[in-house]
Amino acid sequence: MKIRSVVLAAGLIGFSAVASASSFVGTTNAIGSILANTANALGDSTASTFGSDKVVLQAREDAAxxxxxxxxxxxxxxxxxxxxxxxxxxxxxxxxMQLAEAILAL
Structure with a gap:
């Protein structure tokens, strides 16, 4: 009976660790995708205008x-x-925030 409880507890802990890891991966993938899409959308319109602008390029570290x-x-x-x-x-x-992300995408 005691062994069965230990095995059950270990299984639940293992399952929760896998669920947490997959949830974390899914969340970071979703956030990364959103940021990439925002940066690409703004980056396309601002890159041609500000891609070589000294003021904007000097702001990359601050933007990060x-x-x-x-x-x-x-x-x-x-x-x-x-x-x-x-x-x-x-x-x-x-x-x-969107502009800072676009500056980083330049």
């Missing part, structure tokens, strides 16, 4: 920090690039 911190870290170069992009393309309706 901004995206990595989920918007908590806002560097001076990123702020300059966001203002520059919005000034050059006032019709562009994108969040700071």
């Amino acid at each position: 920090s901004f995206v990595g911190s989920n918007g908590d870290l806002r560097g001076v170069n990123l702020e300059a690039a966001l203002g520059h992009i919005r000034h050059q393309m006032p019709e562009l309706q994108a969040s700071d």
